[in-house]
Each structure stands twice: as structure tokens, then as C-alpha cells.
Amino acid sequence: MEKEFQSAPKHFWQTIQRLRRGKRGSIQAVYSKGGTLLTSTEEVIGRWIAHFEELLNPPNLSSTVEADLEDEASKHQSPWRKSLR
Numbered sequence: 001m002e003k004e005f006q007s008a009p010k011h012f013w014q015t016i017q018r019l020r021r022g023k024r025g026s027i028q029a030v031y032s033k034g035g036t037l038l039t040s041t042e043e044v045i046g047r048w049i050a051h052f053e054e055l056l057n058p059p060n061l062s063s064t065v066e067a068d069l070e071d072e073a074s075k076h077q078s079p080w081r082k083s084l085r
Contacts, residue, residue: 029039030047038044 027044029037030044032038032043032047033050038047
């Protein structure tokens with residue numbers, strides 16, 4: 001640290017200030033699905049949790065949609081994949 005202080009004092013003090021402040025979150029508010037602004041920490045965290053649960057656990061598709069997707073996928077498979085079955 002002493003070497004950095006001598007060679008680049010401005011950078012040294014910026015680093016010290018950043019370390020003193022600690023880690024800060026950059027997002028302070030988000031919108032709900034309904035469009036209202038959520039500002040409390042609990043609401044924001046709850047919205048992020050809901051968002052990622054929706055991404056990671058999509059709702060179940062109906063059987064007709066799944067069948068259509070399988071038919072569409074089988075049309076676009078390479079001949080190599082068909083021979084492996």
C-alpha cells in the first residue's frame with residue numbers, strides 16, 4: 001500500500017474511500033408486475049425472487065403445445081440424430 005501511495009496517491013485514496021463505504025447495492029427500486037414502483041428492500045427482494053422463480057420454473061405447457069413442439073423439433077433434427085434412435 002505504501003508503494004501505491006507514493007506512485008499514485010489519488011488512486012490510493014479512492015481505494016481507501018471505497019473500502020470504508022463498504023459494498024452498496026446499485027438498484028434501489030424496481031417495478032412490480034402491475035407497474036407500481038417498489039422501493040422497500042423487502043419488496044424489491046421479493047420481486048427479484050419472483051422474477052427468477054418464473055425464469056427458472058416456467059409454467060407447465062399443455063400437452064398439445066408439447067406435442068407440437070416435439071413434432072417441430074423432429075422435423076429439424078439432423079439425419080445423424082435420427083440414426084442414433
